[in-house]
Amino acid sequence: MTYELLATPWGILAVGVAGLLALGFGALILWTSVYKHVICWRYLFGGWKAVVPLISALPAALGVFLLILVFAIMDGFAHETREMTRGTLADVIVDSHMEGLPYYDDFIRQVERIKGVETATPIIQTYAVARVKPHREMYPGVGLMVKPIVRPCQIIGIRAAEKVEMGRFKDYLLRQHSDRYPTDRLLDLPPEFRKTDPPHATCIAGIGLIGIPRAEEVFKPVKQGAGMQVLAFTVAGICLIALLFIWRVARRRLEGRSLSLGRGIVWGLTLWLVLLAAGAAADLLLTRFAAGGWGRTLVTYVFIAPAALAAIVALACTLAGPVYGIARWGTLKQKERPGWLVATAAGGLVVLVLGGAGMFWPVAEVEVQSKDVVDFPLLDYGDDLVVSTIPVTPKGAFETEIGGVPKVSSRALALVDTFKSKFWEADSTQVYVDFKVAQQMAGMEAQPATDDRPAVPARCSQVQIKIADPTQGRLIRDRIREAWRTFASEHRDIGILNLAFNTWEDQQKMILTVVEVEKNITALMLGLMFLGFGVLTALISYVMAYIKSRDVGILKALGARDAGVGSLFLGYGFIIGLIGTAIGLVAALLMLHYLDAIEIWVNQTLHIDVFPREMYYFESIPQHLSPLWCVCVCLGVLALSTLASTAGGLLAALKQPVETLRYE
Amino acid sequence: MSEIILEARDLAKDYWMGPSRLRVLQGVSLSVPRSEFLCILGPSGSGKSTLLHLLGLLDRPSVGRVIFEGEDAFAQPKRWRDRLRNQAIGFVFQFYYLMPDLTVLENTLLPAMIRTPLIRWPLARRAHRQRAVQVLEDLGMGHRLQHLPRELSGGERQRVAMARALVHEPRVLFADEPTGNLDSVTGGEIMRVLQGLNRKQGLTVVMVTHDERVAAQAHRVLHLADGRLLHDA
Structure with a gap:
């Protein structure tokens, strides 16, 4: 994201301006009189007095440390969440909800001709109920008392080979994630798992749907030393x-x-x-x-x-x-x-x-036994997951049996793989099945004409589209929308469909916005801490200028200019900010570097579980350090400390030399 | 007749004490020829220090003009007066006014450090240091270069203050009661240094004091009482 920003014309301009400012600042430092540097240094580091600026630099250090650390961790959460949600979707999604999108293969061919689009695939998505009958042997310690678990779920019908092209779907498969499994046979049941003859239709289920979380002692790699x-x-x-x-x-x-x-x-x-x-x-x-x-x-x-x-x-x-x-x-x-x-x-x-x-x-990688939360699957590969849904007619009504009772479409699906994206919403609800199976279950297959109704074309719920440049998502989305208008005008029988054209970010707006808002609020609250630092620096600078008013008089008597003497105290504040920034930055970077080791140390030594795995569903504390953010925080602190010390600078600049030299 | 280096014309200085005005100097006019040792003698509160501050361009007169080497100092920009104080004027104060955080050498180098930017310092430092060490050695302070002012006696501090005032070879040296805070022996030594500089180097010295014995060592004495000059002695 940072590098993308830097690659834009505005980014280049900003970097250029920042470079010029840095050069100007360097030149300013070099062209200031020597006495300011010497005296400022002595005020700051003259013997034990150095304790004063170091203490006053601590709030800045703490602020920089917290802002960088907390922001990196929250950004890590946001980044991981984005990656997880993106991995289960595609770059652009055309969603027809449950009404269904007809002539989808024709539309896909049209979409694939759009500049910037790589490929597209139809998806069936419908709501259902999954029934999991646990294996008694696989659930030790519970025995015969285990009852079937019934959970709401989403049936997602995919063309496996095409879906793999969309995002990171294959990476999330627990059994078939490596390259040795052909992408077009991900939903095929291997003979060794076959338990019925003929075999049932198959599915890939989210680990959270067919499993339960259990705290277990697991062997984890840690860095010794x-x-x-x-x-x-x-x-x-x-x-x-x-x-x-x-x-x-x-x-x-x-x-x-x-x-x-x-x-x-x-x-x-x-x-x-x-x-x-x-x-x-x-x-x-x-x-x-x-x-x-x-x-x-x-x-x-x-x-x-x-x-x-x-x-x-x-x-x-x-x-x-x-x-x-x-x-x-x-x-x-x-x-x-x-x-x-x-x-x-x-x-x-x-x-x-x-x-x-x-x-x-x-530092060596060693395995240690540690308590962790793992998803314990209740089904083995080849076991049946029974999924039930109610098909929806092309007119949007539930299909019914004679007597008006809703028609339930129920299928036993043999489990061929499990799915773990770490995105709980997906892992706990999604069941991937073959496109045609899902189409039948959702009532979206083609229906021939009968006496009382015309033929109905096959439909899909979504078209997922992969594009060449993910940063151009919104532009391509608009092109696809235009393509749909043309397509719909050529197929008058489609009528008016309420299609949603979204990028993956739009599609997951709610969850991403929540994370972003949390991040911004935290940054704002921590940023307020700097106001305290600003007030402290202003007070210290003012008191310093007051205490040193005789020095101010001496310097002016020897020919130092008002602005020069004033800027001495600005430099004093700047260096306090610089010390704080340096301490905070180094501490934050070290903390981030050793975050996992420190987390384990806190856990082992103080028995405080700072990152409960059952809550966050991440294997380690996520972090994503933005260099741009670090630079902004550091420059902000330096600017604030310099600005705050104008209190002392003004006092010194306005002081008349005779006022201080007249009386002893 | 010697060239006039410093001239005061009808100087007056007012201070405001709330709503009331206090005139501490009134109608002071004087001329100082180059290489003169001038002493302004007066009791405490007579306005001696105020006059010295005005002549030394540390303060602005309420009325009147100060002419330094033919230029009306207060008609010039402040930057010009700052530069003059840094390069052409030296000050010695009764209470020394050394920077407590700087060593003896650094205090002496202060005028040079004020006028030299950081970028030029590496090249200029050696020459400035040599000059400062020379002046300090001339004043008998060569063995105390790295000491802080608080580690020195009163007489030593005043020598350092004199070194700082002389290091840039000023054209006029202003001394405000330079012996006022010293015992008679040390005060005598300081006066001998001032006289030596005036005689050997032709340095113009303007000194204020309340001590008639000290004033007697000057070429010319002006008496100041209640803010007015009385007569030449």
Whole structure:
């Protein structure tokens, strides 16, 4: 979708404008005075004051993180839903509902001549009731008490070879999805499944229709070691931040007063050992507690105990003491500080080792036993599924027996395959049968003329059409509509038919709209969070400009321009936004990358089922990351933080230097 | 007769205290020849700092004109005055006014950093740094380049402030009570530096003070009382 958008003229124009803006912004940065960069940097990262912008960047980070993460997951749901619904349909559908479309083969030939249409097929679709008599042997633990299950369903009559061309129908078949099964024989019953002679007509039924969901222990492939990767990256990040602080403080205080080399090392190591011991003990207790007892075997494939994490974080943080101590080692003159170099190298090494561990930690696919919801089929292949429907006459009335009783058309259909698209609506209702069988059941077959009525041509419910370029669906749909008008004018006996010409998206509008609306509401609600961040940034910027008003006076006395000093505070807000955006973006991308591993970890460690399979019917949490959305969110936060900091910028720009320099 | 570098004509400055007007300077006219060491002497509240701020183009007069090197400064755009303060004027204040987050070297480099864009800094940095280090060494601060102002004594801070005022080789140096916050020994050292710059380099110095002993070291002393100049000493 993103790439399609980028390929349009507007997309190219937008990318061009964005590129020019980026170049302009880069040029602006390069042509601004050096003092703004230096002072802004010092305000942000001067010693422990860096805590202030980091804290104020957290709401932005949280907002970016949530917006990208939640949107990617919701977009994943929407994307999966679209794919599932699309896979069961075709690109364009001409629907005549239950009245029936006559002369469909002629119409299809006409449609196939339209530019952009690849192929088309007729479909019969009618409502019915399915009766499933479960195999006693196949339903362990229930025995003789099993009663037949009766469910509403949809009979869909297809020409198998043509239907396969339409969407992803064959991919959804549980038995015949591979290429070794010829597409024109999907509804043929293999001899090994034959239970009656002659064999019954056949069907392919949705797994949800002939099965029941059951929670079972299943073997699932998981990535062993993914949790350790997450841990290593996390700790490397924490170490990096901790070491940057220490590096800074040690540099500032090379000639300082308080901590000596020996005391720094002793204090740091002692604190580290105490925290590590406490963390290890807590780890042991918590792990056992989480496992449910002392004798239980622990599941360790992605298990990261919270206490272990805390202990390693403590290690990262308490590196401060030794590194600080080492940094002070050596002569204290400006250009001679070997300890300083050693500390920097040691700190860098720790980060590199942990980062390397994260990158190269072996990740292997292993199978683990896990609880999952599976559809347990109540019929075996070759078993009968009894489907009953009431045929509808060409005039739209139910066919009746003598005495006005509705005529029920009932067929026992041998099951040749099961169907699972993951689209519950389809999987729990649809029964695919041969086109002619369905046509007979629905009363849509050709009827010869009798004394009291003329001959009736055979009819179908739908014509499904595959087109060459799926993005041109609406254009082709309109061409097909025009073709129908011409066709109907040539066949006067058709009369006026209430046909619906839809693309697959129009056809599934309700469900797709619901998902889209949910996605947009969530994005809007999370977006409101940014208002809080904007207010916070504005306040921090204003307070900063107020506190630093003497600096403002000094800069102006030395010739800095009003706008220049004001823009210093804009840059301050921009960098806060940039920090927040970077943290949020990296965290969201990492979270998305390790989503399944984290979900399993949360499930195993905290016993919280964040993604119940029986509710969502997906094997894993769906995700679809849009680069365009990421860019929009990041640019939005940067723009907001810069805009919000105009509060401080204006205060600084309007401040008269003598106001601040006159009084001390 | 020496060339006049700075001239004030009938300067007045009003401050508004709510609805009432407070005139702190009235009818001040003076001329400063190039290379002169001028001192403006007056008691606290006489308007000395206000006059210095007007002469140094930090503030706009309510009435009158300031002529800098023949140009009416307040008839020029603000950008022109900003550039003049950055390139031709140096300030030394009683309370030093160093940027607390910058090191000694960075504080001294500040005027250069204000006028140099980031893109030119890599090429210009070395020359600016050499000049700043030279000035700091001349003022005896070469060993404190990487220190923050809070790690320095009062006298050292004032030397750094002087280095910052001198690094861009200004044509006029304005000093607002430069010794007012220092002990007599350190104050004497600062005055000797100012005198040396005036004598050896011909730097024009305009200083305000309330201390007659300090004022006595100038070429010319102007007395200011209640916002009016009294006479030349």
